[in-house]
Amino acid sequence: MDHHLIPRGLDRAPLSRFLLWLLPWLALSVWGGWAAVALFRDGLYHTNMDNRFAFGLWIIFDLAVIALGAGAFFLGFLTYLMRRHEFRQVLNTAVIVGFVCYSGAIATLAIDVGQPIRAWFAFWHANVHSMLTEVTFCITCYLVVLAIEYLPIVLKNRSLRPVKGALVLEANLHRLMIVFAGVGAFLSFFHQGSLGGMFGVLNGRPFAFREGVGIWPSTFFLFILSAIAAGPSFIMLIVMTVSRLSGKRLVDQFVYARLGRISGILMAAYALAKLADTVVWIFVTLPGLGFDAAEFYRHELFGTWVLFLELTVFGLLPATILLNRRRLEDRRWLVAGAVLTCLGVSFNRFVFTLQTLSVPTMSFDRFMIYWPSWQEWAVVAGVVAYGVLLYSFSFRYLNLFPRERELQPTVGRS
Amino acid sequence: MHATENTGARYAMAIDLDKCTGCGACMVACAVENNVAVPPPAAAANRGLTWMAVHRTDNGQEWPAHRPVFIPIPCQQCEHAPCIHVCPVTAVQLDESTGIVGQVPARCMGCRYCMAACPYHARYFNYFDPTWPEGLEETLNPDVAPRMRGVAEKCNFCHGRLDRARERAAAEGRPADEVVAYVPACVEACPHGAITFGDSRDPASPMAQLARDPRAFRLLEALGTGPKVTYLSADPAVRRVGLSRLDMVRGATAVTADGAEGA
């Protein structure tokens, strides 16, 4: 029934199966929407956040998806500016995933702020000293860039062919794409860094505070590194999953290995930088603030295993896997490395958000924990569902993978 | 540096922990003065708005060596406040003429970044629509604007009282830049006279002397936040409360004789 919308030459599942696939995701997004309405109407008391846990699941989720969505700008940067054309094969997916991650994060943030009606004050009454201002500006601008990058993919849809302007616009945008890729890379480098800076500048929170490198705290660079390490891995995992679900080869095999190798190199750099940063933090920063690192890791939930996990299992281990050429050829090792990389960056964002607030600052403080309310989970589930839905539609009706047609076995029909 | 840097007052507070009995008069007076709403009964304790919060701690020992210590914590009005530079909407500002860290609830968009930044947990968020039992709006203080839900708030050394003092000074024809004398509600309410308040830049003010008192300490001074609330105690064990927990442990190994908390 929707054949006229499906790109020519591509084989897609029957509409009924597609709709069946959409059903659970629709349900999840309705659930999330329901929670969002309640939160807008009644206020944030539906969450389990409190005066101590000013940040909760949503901020962890935002930080994680923005880091994972870094593939969009970084692959654009590699393709257009570094001329690594093999990544063109996954670039459309990277753009859509990036768009989903950023728009989802902004939607979550809009629910997270206590006065959503004043969210635009960040522009109108901007405080230029605040890392969060930098983040807000860059993320918003970059979302516009992502929308512009998304547009040509949409405009190529079969049903828009008759519209003369669409094609012209698409062609023009395509020529300008190198500019947008450049702008996007610039903006993204900044806000990925600023997100790290958000924690690194907290001089009242020794757990998060980091020494300055130039005008930025070290977390500025660590967040950039970890994000661009995780971005390609995440895109790779998405494409693999889509390929598996649709039962089609979508990209050349070597693209996966290339993505993995880039992740591996950056992960290695990140793990070493993180190690150096941790050493400086333990031996220079904390004593200067009157604290001891051991203090932060003596609580039931957050033991020294946190630090160990971050540095080894989520740092050096994926780096060693993904730097090994033989392992890159082995699908299982590749997936393991990519999963560990993505988990690692998410875990890092979790630790920075939650452990910072959990551990005591004053001597008589108590260690506290927090568990999100169902409304918080619902919003996150809703945003994830929105992402899946948007990608599903895009995959069905837009030509995301330039090599897909060639890579299919020839027994297929037209 | 600029010549203007040292003009204006630096209102500061000194709290004598040896005099505090934890009666809670300061907390009640603060809530009454500043129109702090009473949250619904089912609300979690950690969602309350307690601009002045009296924390109860102890020397870490069990009975009979146990000794309670009460620490009233208002906003520390840090000179280098961690909450100011993080606010994306410029809703937190240090008033150069008073040294008070002001919070503009009408500007706040409720991102709560300032709360994550504050090591003293002295900032609070309106998780609920502020409501009062029926009729209780009649007891609201007209000098202090009630806040709305979804914004952060904190102690501002009773800004309503400062404004009233300034109005009185203006009515008496005193110059506009003169430092006015006033006391916040908690200072007035303390039945034990444990809280002193004044301009620490005025050499004649008791605050100037108290800051140099050998009993004086500040909370987490090593963080470099420059708190303007000074605490006083003759007991070295109580003075260790101002340090991070690590320093308490270190202090205990140094003075094992009094057997403070072990690691």
Place this chain on the structure above:
Amino acid sequence: MTMELTRRSLLKFMGGAVAGAVLSPLPWKLLDDASIWTQNSSLIARAPRGPVTWRDTTCTLCPVGCGLRARLVGEAFVSAWSRPSHPDAGAACPLGFALAQMRYHPARVRGACARDARSAAARWRMVDADATVAEIGRTLADLRAAGRLDQMAVLDLRPDRALSLRYREFLQRQGGGRYLVAPDAWQASAAAFTALAGSSLLAPAPAPSRARAVLAFGTPLADDPRGLALAPRDGSSGRPYHIQVDATATPTAARADRWLPARPGSELPLALAIAHVLVRDELSGDARALAAGAGGPEGSFAELVADFAPERVADACGLAPSDIRATAHELATHRPALVLGVGDPGAGPLGAEEETAIWCLSVLLGGPGAGAPLALRPSATALFGEPEAAATALSEVPDGSLELLLVDGSFPGAPLSPALLRRKLRGPDARIVALSPYAGGAAGAGADLLLPTPAPGEWLDDVPPPALAPVSSYAWSPVVAAAPDWAVHAADWLARLEAASGLQPDSADGSSAHRAGLERRAAALMAAGSGEVHDPRDGSTRPLTSLAGPEELVTVLDCGGAWSAPALATPAIALQLPGHRSALALRWRALAAGRAEALAAAGRPLVLLPGGGLATTGGGVAAPVLAKLGRESELLPDTRTAAVSPRTARQLGLRAGTRAELATAAGTRHVDVVHDASLPPGVVRVATGPDPLDLGEAPRADAATGRDLDVPSLCGAADRPVWRLAGATLKEVRRARD
């Protein structure tokens, strides 16, 4: 020339318009307006507006009567603050600072109410006030006709006021009935002294400032607003040497020069052992003479305390004999010394036996006398030259003996158990009538009928000197806010009840008669002519004799002024210490092992220690902001948690947060377990006082089944005047039951 409108030109025009508009002030103005709009919400509460005025008054939320300054905005009573120029030097406590909120308490009623109080689930319903008054009047008339007036009683929780006189007059007019009081810890301590002194015209006026040493049995001296408070340890050189007896390290104990962590309930053996050492070692100059006593049929004090050697009672007290001996010697070397009882007022009175023994120590160590730390002052009766009151303590009224009980609700926070009250009733038709503004608190919680009276701050009451105050004092509580029309003065209710019972009231206008009663008291003070007056109009304090006459005193009192007079210059009595053959000696010997031992029944290994809430209140009505304080801080423990020491918790296998059932011989209560390192092992503490988790509508105790009892009832308050201890068990229950 033709103008053709193409799509291109239209787009161009619109683009130009947008670009132009951005350069104009319009969009920026709109954004700014939008910014201002988002800063206003109809949900934000509106504060009253109007000129700010101040009115001085006196707090009536507890018997201490601190000076308060009420802030009014227009006619709205907005807040109350302490008065540093007042004789109490600005001593008001959190209760006073929340006074303005008491007018709008959620438990306040807006008319006569009734309910079936026998059923724990019964709700209040509005009833017709006239019909209710007529019904109570009929009951009164019936009781009178049947000659059963002893089954009618009035319970006055703040005796010695002018209104108290009116209640007694009400009973007289009916021709009988009992005038009941329920002494709090301070009043019980004073009453024990009065009994020892044998004269109801004198009251104890202890003055720690005149002592060189103070031994306090739990007295909360760190917080006391009535003038007993000791300066912090390094605050002044004139501070007496302070020894505190307390089961836990209370703020007072933590500030004392020495803390004796005695076992809960061991006050009596400890006091007697100290007396033993004082007498045996002849540490007090005249102790021998005093202890020898008259040597009459009652025997001698020396022989009485001879049985209480420190070595014998040390175990019961949980102290080393050397500690007890050292305490006695320290007191003796720091004579004159003052020894105070009272204990934790939140835990109920200390018991007449303990209080008497403690007063005996004060007598041995240098009092009473002129300039001595234990001075005397006239009782309220003597002060105003009024007839002596024959008051009965509520605990002395047998269970099931009252048909009609009128409870005065002027002290909403009085420590009183509703379950205890209801046990005094006989038969299913017996009623408790509360004259109270609140459907909760001391008076309202156990009542069947409620006649609404004005809230604190809305009516003129008088404040006689509080128990154990070092000086005599008298003040009024001038009205700071108008009472709503449904709230009727208690004196007016009394007049209406008299009329309804078929009697001819003296005056239909009860409140005017009440006012006349206050003025008579002012005139009596003026006639006595001693003391001084604090006049808030100019902040001065001057001799009473400098006033023009009683009218001026009335004016000063109407402005929130206060009269005060130092303790009597000369002791009017010679105190007789009890001898070894006296009835008291028998009771002392019976309790020699301490109350904990006496109370602990088989199979109840823990000692339930009530208290720890707001010292001046029982299970009363607390202002919403106090409920907030209780919820959001650790200062005011709530009545639904039971604290045990970590060691005891380990032994019982109770983790923090466990739901548990606390059981005593009287009944049970569900509690959440918390660990508290300040408690000695084997003790479980539950707070009394206002429940911070509710605003006056807590589920009421079910006296019939003994389940979920309030803390005083749980301690067995119904059976005895002392409810500060009980043997208890604490067992985990499954959460599912809630």
